[in-house]
Amino acid sequence: MIKVVFMGTPEVTVPMLHDLNHNSDNDLLAVYTSPDKESGRGRAITISPVKSYAMEHDLELKQPVTLRNPIVQQELSKLNPDVIIVAGYGKFLPPEVLRIPAYGCLNIHPSLLPLYRGPSPVISSILSGDKSTGTTLMLLDEGMDSGPIINQTEIDIESKDTAESLTKKLFTLGSGLLTKYLNSWVSGSIEPRPQNEALATITRKINRADGEVCWTTSTGNLVRQCRAFTPWPGLYTHWNHKLIKFHEVELAKQMPLIKYEPGKVIHLEDSELLIGITTGDGVLGIKRLQIEGKPPTSIDQFILGYPAFIGAEL
Numbered sequence: 290m291i292k293v294v295f296m297g298t299p300e301v302t303v304p305m306l307h308d309l310n311h312n313s314d315n316d317l318l319a320v321y322t323s324p325d326k327e328s329g330r331g332r333a334i335t336i337s338p339v340k341s342y343a344m345e346h347d348l349e350l351k352q353p354v355t356l357r358n359p360i361v362q363q364e365l366s367k368l369n370p371d372v373i374i375v376a377g378y379g380k381f382l383p384p385e386v387l388r389i390p391a392y393g394c395l396n397i398h399p400s401l402l403p404l405y406r407g408p409s410p411v412i413s414s415i416l417s418g419d420k421s422t423g424t425t426l427m428l429l430d431e432g433m434d435s436g437p438i439i440n441q442t443e444i445d446i447e448s449k450d451t452a453e454s455l456t457k458k459l460f461t462l463g464s465g466l467l468t469k470y471l472n473s474w475v476s477g478s479i480e481p482r483p484q485n486e487a488l489a490t491i492t493r494k495i496n497r498a499d500g501e502v503c504w505t506t507s508t509g510n511l512v513r514q515c516r517a518f519t520p521w522p523g524l525y526t527h528w529n530h531k532l533i534k535f536h537e538v539e540l541a542k543q544m545p546l547i548k549y550e551p552g553k554v555i556h557l558e559d560s561e562l563l564i565g566i567t568t569g570d571g572v573l574g575i576k577r578l579q580i581e582g583k584p585p586t587s588i589d590q591f592i593l594g595y596p597a598f599i600g601a602e603l
Contacts, residue, residue, distance in 0.1 A: 290314060291475050294370040294390070296321040296378040300338040301457050305376055305397070305464040310346060314472060318368045319349040323379055356386050365389055371475060375429065376463060384431055392475050394429040397463035399456060401441055402427060403489035406434035411456045413492040414446065415517035418509075421445050422455070424462040426470060428481050435489070437481035440470050451519035497522040504552035504603060505569040508540050512573070526552075526603045531581040541565040541574035552603040564588050566603065 293315045295306050310317050322339040343350045353361040362385050370390045375382065376397040387394050400410035401423040414422045423443035430436035442462050446455060473479050500522035502511065515524040515538045525534040543557050545567065553567045562574035579585040580595070592598060 290316045291471065292316045292318055292369065292371040294319050294321065294365070294368060294373045295339075295376075296373060296380075296382075297339045297376040298323045298337045298379050299377045301460040302376040302397075303338050303342050305374075305460060305467065306339060306342055308464050308468060309374065310348065312468070317348060318370055319351055321351045321353070321378065324352045324354055356380055357383050359385075362386060362389070372471070374467065376460065382429060387429055387431065395439070395467075395471075395474070396427050396429045396434070396436070397460065397466070398425045398427060398434055399459035399463070401425060401443060402434060402438060403484040403486065405490055405492050407492035408494045409492040411452045411459065412495055412517045413490075415450065415452060415455065416510075416513050418513060419446055422459070424459045424466060426463065426466040433491070435484060435486075437483050439474060439479055439481050440466055442466060449516075451516045453520050495522065500525050502526045502535075502603070504566065508568045508571040508573050511568060512538055512540055528580075528598065528601055528603055533581070534579045534585075535575060535577075536579060536585050537577035539574045539576065541572035544572060550602070554599055554601040554603065556599050562588070564592060564599065 291314055293309055295309055295317065297306060306320065309315055320339060320343040322337045322343070325334050325336050327333065328335045340350060340352070351364070356362065365386065366389050372392045373390045373394040375394055382394055398410065399422070400414060402425040405413050411422070421443055423441055425441045426439045427434070428436045428439060442465070444458060444462065470479060500518045502524060511524070515535055518524050519536070523534045524538070525532055527533065539562070541557060541562055543565070545555055549555065549567045551567050551569055555565055555567065555572070557563060557565045557572070557574070562576065564575045565572035566575060575588045577585055577587055578591055580591070
């Protein structure tokens, strides 16, 4: 039986934790997840989806602020895990932790490494207009997503995929990789292959400001940004001192007869889209949006409530 410690935080990693917990070949020693956070105006305490699952299934739960603490490292070492599985944990594993498990720390990374190392691989893949991506099962080393590859699997990126939907797909693939290869890894029948450093690309952390629209950008880029920044930070602009977030947009085929500066809200004649906003090279068709303080709505319903939006300059 393989003695496993799982480290993860977001909802997309819960199915992976579930599979590990219900695999009779595994002994799930403990679950590590991020500390609880305060959120909202009332500063209510929120717990991670992984913590919620661990509590529901009476699993040993750990929430250290950092893994650099020697006491935390000693507690982890006493568990004597064969392997540590890391998936969306959000915390750096120092060398002292990497050396604890007999068969290393395995990471699920949602890209085809060495492409898109770092914190935002899914967003970066969509922004780049990639037609495909994938998931990598890798052995962690002291670098950033630079360890040797155990196995990978590839999928197509669909035209409607957002960062949210694609991330879910990729971690589902990751769970399959673990189920298929974990026993073989521990038994020593898999030889990991080093990454090609010449092909490595690094992603950066996305900030809230990245979601604010620059209307001189091309329409195609704005469509990709809307998908890539869903659910966070969203693609947004401001109108009448309120934030407007775009939930669904597309390239508008119809071009205005009059040349407008980028950021002009126009009515699209003979179009199902109804409303478009001029960009650096065309028109961004608006399908669903949300004004601050209100729920998301279709563009036709939005215009009924805010007719002055037509003709606005954003």
